[in-house]
Amino acid sequence: MKNKINTVKEPSRDIPVISEVDVAVIGSGMAGSAAAIAAARNSAKVCLIEKENCPGGLATLGLVWYYLPLCDGYGRKMMGGLAEELLKASIKYGTGRIPQIWKDNPDGGTGTRKRYMAVFNPASFILSMEELLLEDKVEIFYDTRFCNVLKDDNSISHIIIENKSGRCAVQARYVIDATGDADVCHRAGEKTVSMDDNRLSAWSYYYDGRGIKRHIDKFNLDSEVSGRTFSGDDHRDVTDFSIMGRKVILSEIKKKRATNKDIYPFLLPTIPQFRMTRRLDGKYVLSGKDEGKYFEDTVGMTGDWRKAGPRYSIPYRSLVAVKTDNLIAAGRCISASGDGWDVTRAIGVCALTGEIAGTAAAMAIGNSSDLRKFDISKLQKRLIKQKVIINKKLLD
Numbered sequence: 001m002k003n004k005i006n007t008v009k010e011p012s013r014d015i016p017v018i019s020e021v022d023v024a025v026i027g028s029g030m031a032g033s034a035a036a037i038a039a040a041r042n043s044a045k046v047c048l049i050e051k052e053n054c055p056g057g058l059a060t061l062g063l064v065w066y067y068l069p070l071c072d073g074y075g076r077k078m079m080g081g082l083a084e085e086l087l088k089a090s091i092k093y094g095t096g097r098i099p100q101i102w103k104d105n106p107d108g109g110t111g112t113r114k115r116y117m118a119v120f121n122p123a124s125f126i127l128s129m130e131e132l133l134l135e136d137k138v139e140i141f142y143d144t145r146f147c148n149v150l151k152d153d154n155s156i157s158h159i160i161i162e163n164k165s166g167r168c169a170v171q172a173r174y175v176i177d178a179t180g181d182a183d184v185c186h187r188a189g190e191k192t193v194s195m196d197d198n199r200l201s202a203w204s205y206y207y208d209g210r211g212i213k214r215h216i217d218k219f220n221l222d223s224e225v226s227g228r229t230f231s232g233d234d235h236r237d238v239t240d241f242s243i244m245g246r247k248v249i250l251s252e253i254k255k256k257r258a259t260n261k262d263i264y265p266f267l268l269p270t271i272p273q274f275r276m277t278r279r280l281d282g283k284y285v286l287s288g289k290d291e292g293k294y295f296e297d298t299v300g301m302t303g304d305w306r307k308a309g310p311r312y313s314i315p316y317r318s319l320v321a322v323k324t325d326n327l328i329a330a331g332r333c334i335s336a337s338g339d340g341w342d343v344t345r346a347i348g349v350c351a352l353t354g355e356i357a358g359t360a361a362a363m364a365i366g367n368s369s370d371l372r373k374f375d376i377s378k379l380q381k382r383l384i385k386q387k388v389i390i391n392k393k394l395l396d
Helices: 030-041 081-090 100-104 122-135 183-187 235-257 338-344 347-365 376-385
Strands: 017-026 046-049 139-141 145-152 155-163 166-177 192-194 204-207 212-215 264-267 278-280 298-303 311-315 327-329
Touching: 017 030, 017 155, 017 347, 030 046, 030 081, 030 122, 030 166, 030 347, 046 166, 081 122, 081 347, 122 139, 145 166, 145 183, 166 183, 166 347, 183 278, 183 327, 204 235, 235 264, 298 347, 298 376, 311 338, 311 347, 327 347, 338 347, 347 376
Parallel strands: 017 046, 017 166, 046 139, 166 327
Antiparallel strands: 145 155, 155 166, 192 278, 204 212, 204 264, 298 311
């Protein structure tokens, strides 16, 4: 049972507005970075708000070094656009490689079971991703935590943030929730769904006397951890998840040191590696039953990173907010459940939904559109021009 919480009253105060933008993106993980780049490339003035000091989220600070497949496992390419551009950026300054068959056949259609993916160095990816953001003139706010929204009827007027300069605000015409935890949707009064069944995860790097090795979370968990699940939207669980993850990493290092004294930890995740936490409960909830289904408002497609064969369309309705006319979600907090959530939380799909959200927000600026009533055909045409794959025939 959680402790009873007393309350105090904070005095009201004036908050300075430090920036006025067309599009405010909250969170600079794969989805947020792609959203910011896409919006900027479509002529929007963009700011990117990030609580850490580097872009990439789980992919970089979380040490999830697999850029999961952009294909269906049978040689059909399912994602292009920024999802593909960021895959290539992930290995620009690192040692990773794209499979040769995909280098030779960049449009797919080879029938190969070799997946179009890469294993990258997180540090290298930080550098290349930030480079892209700066090239596209995205205004970045690092070390800045999203706190709240101010609403004017059904629209968000300001994002309330806090950083070293104190509590301040950003005025934005459109807002993209790429927090991974649906924090903006939750604060804006949207209906959200929380998951409390996250298992412990603690990917890390260690040195074994000869070189740097990766360690994935295959642990022999003690009684304190085994069977324990965590909620990513509860501060106690977030703290426990982080502490217990480091404990099991240390335990594994100690076991290895019994036979090799040269082993020591090299790099630990600096953010908790939650898989699924809280997401938008939108107008349409994408799920496993939607495998192979095409929607009239399809704005992107993906295979299944877990196995070859399944193919999904992503409907615009799963990104856009229900009650708030200028809010759209991207990444693992879009409206999806079960297998649909597990598929869309992957790195490439997060980049895809980020590009969709950023493009939609930028396109809406010219005519002050309600994102809930967006002209889908125009958005589809723009995305296809940006090399996003929208092709009903791929589902056959």
